[in-house]
Amino acid sequence: SAVISQKPSRDICQRGTSLTIQCQVDSQVTMMFWYRQQPGQSLTLIATANQGSEATYESGFVIDKFPISRPNLTFSTLTVSNMSPEDSSIYLCSVHRELSTEAFFGQGTRLTVV
């Protein structure tokens, strides 16, 4: 298995500000994934982050709003920029083991924008 530490676990932010979420994995992984989980809804993939290259964003998500960094094989950050109440959600990072289809998740960051 993979142990994923995600910080912060929750935050309440003012609209118009930005929040950076950190994701630390206990071993090296090629791909890291960022998801959004809105209340009572499924997980929606925001982007895939590979070390050494630009993140790949899914339809409906843009780099200006959700910039991602992937400085090494064990760490990534997701920033939620210029926040509005609509950004209130749980944000999750996820990894797959090499040659494995099993996905592991962090505990999530519960973001409330007021």
Add this chain to the structure above:
Amino acid sequence: QQQVKQSPQSLIVQKGGISIINCAYENTAFDYFPWYQQFPGKGPALLIAIRPDVSEKKEGRFTISFNKSAKQFSLHIMDSQPGDSATYFCAAIGNTGNQFYFGTGTSLTVIP
């Protein structure tokens, strides 16, 4: 477009009963079908998974039934317990990529 459709949205079961959650997919390129369990304040955790070359997989009280021709799969929780109360997500992933497609989730409540 929802790649994996899940039902019901919520489910209430008496302790000792059977909980059944259903999922359906369209993309025949999917070849791995996991179920995730999520407790409040936690990330999803893998519960059980199946590949389409088998029709059933059982681990303890949890069973996946898979119908390849119908493109449907379901999770059965036997002898449901209050500790099983959680949100369950089905998912699918294809053999050419790394992206998981998740169902919309089922909130299960097991009443003592």
